[in-house]
Amino acid sequence: MSKPFYITTAIDYVNGQPHLGHAYEKILTDVIARARRSLGEPVFFLTGLDEHGQKVQQAAIRENKAPQTYCDELAADWKAFAGTLNLTNDDFVRTTELRHKQTVQAILAKLHAAGHFYQSEYRGFYSQKEETFLTEKDRQPDGKFDPSFGEVVELVENNYYFKLKDHQQWLIDYIEANPEFIQPDYRRNEVLGFLKNNTLEDLCITRPAARLNWGIPLPFDPAYVTYVWFDALVNYISVPAALGDPTLATALPDLKLEAQNSKQSLWPADAHVIGKDILKFHAVYWPIMLKAMGLPLPKQLLVHGWWQKDGAKISKSTGNIVEPLEVIAEWGVDAFRYYVVRELSIGPDGNWTDDGFKVRYDSELANGLGNLLNRSLSMLKKYRNGIVPAPSAFQKDGTALVDVDDIPRIEADLRAHQLQDALVKIWNIVTRANQYIQRTEPFKMAKVPEKAAELDAVLYNLVETCRVLAVLLWPFIPGASEKIYAQLGLKDSPAKFSDAAWGKLSAGHTIGEPAALFLAKISCRSRARRSPVVAAEVTRRTSRRISNPPPYVGGYFDNCSSNRLRKKSADPKAGACLKPVYSRGVTSPPPTAPHSAASSCRRDGCAPGRRGRARCTRCAPSDASRSRPRDTSCRSSGSSPWRGPAPACRSSRTSGSTTRR
RNA sequence: GCCAGAGUAGCUCAGGGGUAGAGCAGAGGACUCAUAAGCCUUUGGUCGCAGGUUCAAUUCCUGCCUCUGGCACCA
Secondary structure, three states, X not given: OOOOEEEEEOOEEOOOOOOHHHHHHHHHHHHHHHHHHHOOOOEEEEEEEEOOOHHHHHHXXXXXXXXXXXXXXXXXXXXXXHHHOOOOOOEEEEXXXXXXXXXXXXXXXXXXXXXXXEEEEEEEEEEOOOOEEEOHHHEOOXXXXXXXXXXXXXXXEXXXXXXXXXXXXHHHHHHHHOOOOEEOHHXXXXXXXXXXXXXXXXXXXXXXXXXXXOOEEEOOEEEEEEOOHHHHOOHHHHHHHHOOOHHHHHHOOOOXXXXXXXXXXXXXXXXXXXXXXXXXXXXXHHHHHHHHHOOOOOOOEEEEOOEEEOOEEOEOOOOEOOOHHHXXXXXXXXXXXXXXXXXXXXXXXXXEOHHHHHHHHHHHHHHHHHHHHHHHHHHHHHHHOOEOOOOOHHHHHHHHHOOOOHHHHHHHHHHOOOHHHHHHHHHHHHHHHHHHXXXXXHHHHOOOHHHHHHHHHHHHHHHHHHHHHHHHHOOOOHHHHHHHHHHOOOOOOOOOHHHHOOOOOOOOOEOOOOOOOOOOOOHHHHHHHHOHHHHHHHHHHHHHHOOOOOOOOOOOOOOOOOHHHHHHHHOOOOOOOHHHHHHOOOOOOOOOOOHHHHOOOOOOOOOOOOOOHHHOOOOOOOOHHHHOOOOOOOHHHOOOOOOOOOOOOOOOOOOOOOOOO
């Protein structure tokens, strides 16, 4: 058994309720953890809470609670939140737990004995009201501190310091020698720039217990508690230590936990997923702490950006917020997970817009993936009684749907933590499958008995593609993925990446009932609002196909994807909006469809029946620009307007992705 | 101020010395298996500004303008 893939989130400071940023980091981590499990690796995924410190102590006092009680109550919310996000964390660490405090103290004792700490005086301006030292930034232009700080006194305080000065050069060398250690690259460059241009100052690691007692006491001097660094960061090793990690047991021989004796080390972590705001702590202090302990460094710091909403900073005070729980309640956790992972790659800041969310939900999840599943299963049900047909020679088409290269490329993206790229590739398959239906027209084959074998093949390819998609999507949207498997009538789980191999669906298998995977909430409502005729048809179809139509809760999408229909519906005398309704074959088609219903041509005398610009002589485009030829051939093959060596052919450029990395 | 990075279509972004690319948005069309979904076609750009190198610059160089990030107070 190989070493488990050990991945962590930062632990969140428990002084409030979880917000979008917390949710984002946890989801990224969970997708990576699930992906590794799916790929067959053992995984340990750790998240948790940072519960010590002044703000917690103060908040507890304000609520007239013991700090531990205060933390216990909030911790319940945070654990529930992890469940709501459908996280697969293997443990949940709280820094007030005994196992954590014991590890912290063992480390402090060891480093103190080895001479890494010293005591020194700290002199500064202290606000008694705010119970904090002030900095130069807190000064007003006239040199005085803001009255909101109350009385400010100059205070001298002894504290313990951690020596950093000797560690600068090896850390620079290490980061330069290990490009994967800090990702993305520009974050790595920031750390290197900082390390090369500044001299590290020793780190103050304590607070006097008289001033702050909600913390872990120094084992060698109970007059002090340790401050954030040797508390919060240590969570990454306190849980493995408690689980009996042999690497940690060797490094911390005095740590006597009631540990299971594990044979496998979790440490070093394979990835710490963190926000850009805490990069320095993880890229500078943490490696030095580990080096001092004699422990190896984590393999990677994966640094994500922050979210904005509507282009502005997320802020409780201005009300510019995204409430994850509300979004999940309305749209489902899979949609939420999908949006935050698909919207941006790991690194840059993101911008949440409600419209953007709705567009992705509607066009990508509901109309792209969900509708593909629905139409594929419906046809199999309708034409073959829901029984998967036997393989035939025609099925080689399936390789065009899920290209032989797709699976390894997606696997490579997952391993490289390029989650957005993986989703883009997966959606290429969705698009290809929808194109395939249009190209092969199985609904026409069904009317021609001689094409039965071909229809078998097309149906097989479609249903099998849906199955493969479920497997590929499991790390991202596990709920939807499992629903796809259920609709396919498969008993097992789509959680094994190797099941993405083509052809695992066996002939004779009977699928389950098709149902909407992601209900498109809007588009039909939007249309319905504009045309009573369409509204009636929508209601009829909805009630026929969906056994339990959800109640309409109000609100419309502004961006209806089919503006053509919308605009025509808005024209009171066109009747054009009827066209799609008639064409459903419900009733006979309109005897004389108005010309304007089918064409953009509105000139008098343009013969009915002509459709499209090209066929209408009076409306034909006169400008040459419309038919500007597109010559994509390689220039070097023809007569060249320039001299010199033949230039490289530029016609084979690969298309770009929408992501900058 | 210092150090990075970025300015390309309405939006989000790829690209890169030789006719400018994708997705979304916009426009037109054909179809009916499907969640009014899906499919096809298509309009948009002096590639921030000014110089320079070059037969040729959006691409390389220089300068300028604008924006973003970092520069250890803090999660």
